[in-house]
Amino acid sequence: MNIKELVREMGVQARKAAVRLARATTEEKNKSLEAVASALEKNIKLIQAENEKDLRQGEQDGLSGALLDRLRLDDKRIESMIDGVRDVVRLEDPVGKIYDERVRPNGLRIYRMRTPIGVIGIIYESRPNVTVDASALTLKSGNAVILRGGSEAINSNLVLARLMSGAIESAGLPAASVQLVPTTDREAVGAMLKLDDLIDLIIPRGGEALIRRVVENSTIPVIKHYNGICHVYVDREADLAMAGKIAFNAKVQRPGVCNAAETLLVDRAVAGKFLPEILPRLRKAGVRLVGCERTRAIDPAVGEATEQDWKTEYLDLVLSVRVVDGLEEAVEHIERYGSRHTDAIVTGNEEKAREFVKRVDSSSVMVNASTRFSDGAQYGLGAEIGISTDKLHARGPMGLEELTTYKWVVLGNGQLRE
């Protein structure tokens, strides 16, 4: 069998599994998840032996220390993966939920019912824990999953997928509920992205280059975010102490993630007071600062921001700072340079907060809170499969409900159309 045929056969098996999963009860799905957790628990040594192969190969291939660290499945990481699966057991099952019910004048009772999406393809890079996290979420939401992980984690991913698949089958649901593409050949990704008759949705997780490649080649709908160019706007009516803490938290607490702030926008009316207070604190925390002319007039040690800076997701301790004339200019800046991920205003004026929320077209808009809260767990979704900056079908953090769609159900007693 060539790679194209192999991937298609996986799609066929996934589709069959999806039909069964769509009518699985919550109890059946939870039993499978418990079986997965137990199987991982009982096989920690085996998992680590396979992981060791990847680590050794990675060292030979000269992977960076950071990459090797992401790859490593130490005891703590495996424990946390297993806890994650048990957390998903406790989450409410969205499938079958009825909403938006109405009774029509002719007596038809019509409502929407949540249903699984079907078969979901997940394409991701190095972290092997995604293999388990994503499988738990897709299973609980009644979807079959085809996983394609990074080549550097192939042995770890294969053993994890094999253990999960076996556990699910032993608990009475199809083994093909979770499948991992068993080859690192790039051709497999291309083949997967064209299976639009078998896969309903592709979720790529990784760097911008990976995601662009997926979008350009997929005939299947893709939900994604390219990057997070998040802004904090400090309004003239902000509590400046609060604004300082939020800006600091949004930039410094974990600079390498998509919901960290990249640009600070400051209302000119308070720039002279606010910037001399916050910029030294940021600098002391190791943040490199670049800014507009008005910023540099206040703090000449700030570097010059180029047009490119406003469009850059640093993912690092770097912040671009711009003084704006007020809310209008802040909103325009975000519209022009933002990535529609997460943007925050700090203000004591409710009217302005409402205006900002209304006008900023991002997947999450925050008032007086750190952009770092843009996260499924923080929103109470329980877990997240990813964050979407797309308009369709889900925006922002995606949990179980975002892994479902709906059908219309129409109940009658013989109604005919006239």
Added chain:
Amino acid sequence: MNIKELVREMGVQARKAAVRLARATTEEKNKSLEAVASALEKNIKLIQAENEKDLRQGEQDGLSGALLDRLRLDDKRIESMIDGVRDVVRLEDPVGKIYDERVRPNGLRIYRMRTPIGVIGIIYESRPNVTVDASALTLKSGNAVILRGGSEAINSNLVLARLMSGAIESAGLPAASVQLVPTTDREAVGAMLKLDDLIDLIIPRGGEALIRRVVENSTIPVIKHYNGICHVYVDREADLAMAGKIAFNAKVQRPGVCNAAETLLVDRAVAGKFLPEILPRLRKAGVRLVGCERTRAIDPAVGEATEQDWKTEYLDLVLSVRVVDGLEEAVEHIERYGSRHTDAIVTGNEEKAREFVKRVDSSSVMVNASTRFSDGAQYGLGAEIGISTDKLHARGPMGLEELTTYKWVVLGNGQLRE
């Protein structure tokens, strides 16, 4: 300006209009819609003069009588278009609606807010009334629209778009809220489908060939349905009188539309009683019948159904009939041959109804009602922009709400991430 540049410039203007429309109040949007209705009303003569050009051209080009009829804007059709716009005024505005609210342990108040999708491209065939219907719905839901109608209706469409655009501008919203591609050059469609940085969604309306062309060439999300292969399954516990009426209505009442039935599935336990009753009635109504061997054993006048028949959307007075062993086989038939549009069961057994609803993976699933009800107006959506058999983001009839997406709004008082 070449065609590519022209279309891109339309995209840029639409994007600007969308930013303004996103914050338009319901009153502003309704005022614009009223202005549109008045402008059409005052210019019926002008519209008909332009429509006359299309009709004459169509006659010269040898269009069929049916096509010419679809193209014709007689008084009644124009009136109905204008009434349609006023109906949209009365529909509830989904934009700004808040739902799914929660307060987190740290005090963050988090909810979802309905927002417009942004810029929507609509690609359609001959009927010029789509130009007006689609514009009213996109405007009310706060979206800018780029219309690309069939070449045979170009003069009608141009005058309608020009009148609407002028009316909207005079009422204070951007003229570019509604734009029509002013050329019949095919290159314009290709250019439109690649504007993924400016257009958020493409909705094609027309025959399967048109839709396939759009899907294959678009880098923008497309919501669509290829066709409607709708089934009526008559269970052994059905009220057979009701079943006969529903089957008849689903096939005969308007056979040329997507929610008409193409296949009748009959439980073998009642086939001997039901088929001799319904088949002659269908035949008398002009329906050509093809069926499986068991059907033909009961009624030898039924033609032989080929494998291709089960996959065919006749859009005509033709029905394929199959006797099945029961619910299980009916569900499998629908899974294999259906197009996930609309499928109905007729049964007096609630348990079986529930099972059918759960297992049939179609955008609308009906119990004891005609498939012909699958329609936005019938569901109480007020109007519909189309029907989706996609999984993402909307399924079934799409009204105003389905032309929106949401953003997450997070309200805090200085919360930081730890």
